[in-house]
Amino acid sequence: MKAAKDKIKKFLSQFFGDRDLQDDEDIFALGFVNSMFAMQLVLFIEKEFEVTIENEDLEFANFRSINSMVSLLERKSTVLARD
Amino acid sequence: MKLELTSQQKDNCSSFRAFVDEEIVPHADRIDREERTPPEIIQKLANKGYLGAILPEDWGGTGMDAIAYGLLNEEIGRGCSSLRCLLTVHSMVAHAILKWGSKFQKEHWLTKLASGDAIAAFALSEPNVGSDAKAVETTATLSGDSYILNGQKKWITYGQIADVFLVFAKWEGKPSAFLVEKNSPGLSIKPILGMLGVRGSMLAELHLNNCQIPQENLVCRQGFGFSHVASSTLDLGRYSVACGCVGIAQACLEACIEYTSKRKQFDVYLKEHQLIRQMITDAIANIKAARLLCYQAGYLKDSGDPKSIMETSIAKYFASTIATKVANDAVQIHGGNGCSSEYPVQRYLRDAKIMEIIEGSTQIQQITIADYGYQEYIFSQNRSSTSQELVART
């Protein structure tokens, strides 16, 4: 999952300027980015990791930090593997 | 890189064009004048499957890709912007349900929306809330197994005839989205007349006075109504408006080419005057540029690229501003006739101006696009310094 972390970090760094985001850093605590950020994040995750973000995935806790996005992906890929 | 429509897309384009020339263009001035869209024209759109354009075939839709949907919007926009607005808002709601709706909502609504048996409208704006859309004042409270909605929505496109509205309200202070059927108790619908443009788009105000809807009508989840439901929906709306604007500008250009080839002043056709040719040149170049931005946004949408959102905003900004400019020049080129209802260019100008206000005004796009520009710049600076560090280390 190191590769996933790096990809997410690279994507997020577009929005948080020169900040060196830590894996467990709360991105929502860094302030409002813009009204289009949330959807760009959904599209990024869907395209990059070939998953679909659905209603039930929409918990702030799932998108709070790089680590929480990685665990969401891990959970979703186990579900995918099981299906 | 290959910047060319596929043969399938070219075929789509010709059949959309033929439909618009035959079924829409002859009625567009009347729709504008009478401030209403005759139901038989909506039925024709439905029969062609255009109201289900973005819905997959599994739900009875036409399953168009983003490029085909864009071409459809351009062509309908060339004929009648009011009708194009119907396609916009109806598809926005269909998209919201497809992406964020529950299984029940999909089963209940999608096939009806695809066939046009039900018409949908998008209800975000309010008397006190426009550009700052997340500040909606309409409230929702949960009471037993119903939500109770209170507030007022304004400028709702096709609100006079819609069967279902996607309404945004705050539930426990958090922006949320709800489906409200037209016969819901406590909902009253008041027509809005006398608008500057898209006069046939049957706008309405919605008054929600203890409006009661079933609990299963919440779309997505509490708190995600703005960040996810409205923003993904508005992104599709912006794409549709951008392509529709290319259509308006194209209609202006075609009207001007025809007019300047027939009317003479100072013993020559208007097209022989260089100052007229300059306006024609600007129109041609701007239309081509706007169309390419729309194609690029559509291409990125089809590949699910996150960049598609900002590129759509750029396409909408550019296409709507050039549509107003091209339409303004078209009226100028037509002189007195351009100001008369006997020629459609005055309608194009009035409709184009509306496009700079809806789906995020020109100023709101400017703010967002500039932010994006700075973001990209800082990002590429960081990236190049990181790569320089890497180079230095190896």
Ligand SMILES: Cc1cc2nc3c(=O)[nH]c(=O)nc-3n(C[C@H](O)[C@H](O)[C@H](O)COP(=O)(O)OP(=O)(O)OC[C@H]3O[C@@H](n4cnc5c(N)ncnc54)[C@H](O)[C@@H]3O)c2cc1C
């Ligand atoms: C024909 C028509 C159809 C519509 N259909 C729908 C519909 O179907 N559903 C729906 O929900 N809404 C609809 N709307 C409403 C539309 O979305 C709003 O009009 C739009 O969002 C702008 O909001 P406003 O009119 O309240 O203007 P305001 O937000 O009050 O803005 C007024 C002016 O101030 C500018 N401005 C605002 N904020 C800033 C800023 N931060 N910096 C610089 N300038 C700023 C704006 O660009 C604008 O020029 C429709 C409107 C029209 C005219």
